[in-house]
Amino acid sequence: MSSQQIQVRQDPTLALYAGHEERTPHEWEEQFVDTWLLLEVTAEDEAGEPVCARLIATTTDPMTDAFQQLWRSYADRSVLTLFTHSKYSAPHPYVVAHAT
Numbered sequence: 537m538s539s540q541q542i543q544v545r546q547d548p549t550l551a552l553y554a555g556h557e558e559r560t561p562h563e564w565e566e567q568f569v570d571t572w573l574l575l576e577v578t579a580e581d582e583a584g585e586p587v588c589a590r591l592i593a594t595t596t597d598p599m600t601d602a603f604q605q606l607w608r609s610y611a612d613r614s615v616l617t618l619f620t621h622s623k624y625s626a627p628h629p630y631v632v633a634h635a636t
Contacts, residue, residue: 546602547595547600547601547602547603549595549596549597549600549602549603550593550594550595550600550602550603550606551593551594551595552592552593552606553591553592553593553594555590555591556590557590558578558579558588558589558590559588559589559591560587560588560589561575561586561587561589561618561620564589564591564620564622565620565621565622565623566622566623567622568594568622568623569622569623569624569625570596570622570624570625571594571595571596571621571622572594572595572596572597572598572603572619572620572621572622573591573593573594573618573619573620573621573622574591574592574593574594574595574603574606574607574610574617574618574619575589575590575591575592575617575618575619575620576589576590576591576592576610576615576616576617577589577616577617577618578590586616586618589618592606592610592617593606594622598619607619
């Protein structure tokens with residue numbers, strides 16, 4: 537995270553991450569199960585796709601005020617973030633199509 541301290545209300549669904557290591561978004565997604573991830577993008581490819589990121593926080597409920605406040609605090613400082621979901625536990629979500 538940046539050197540600026542971010543104040544976030546206590547929320548049992550939100551966990552801030554104190555580490556500074558950088559990984560690909562896919563590597564972060566593979567590290568967790570059934571969790572939403574907020575990542576700070578630190579590098580992009582030529583097409584503008586994130587290729588390296590730092591983990592900011594994890595949450596099981598991205599609609600809480602605490603998570604929304606945290607995400608907004610990065611946007612307000614023009615910090616590029618990526619909001620993504622980790623791998624899913626079984627059974628995996630799927631789509632069923634039915635044509636009649």
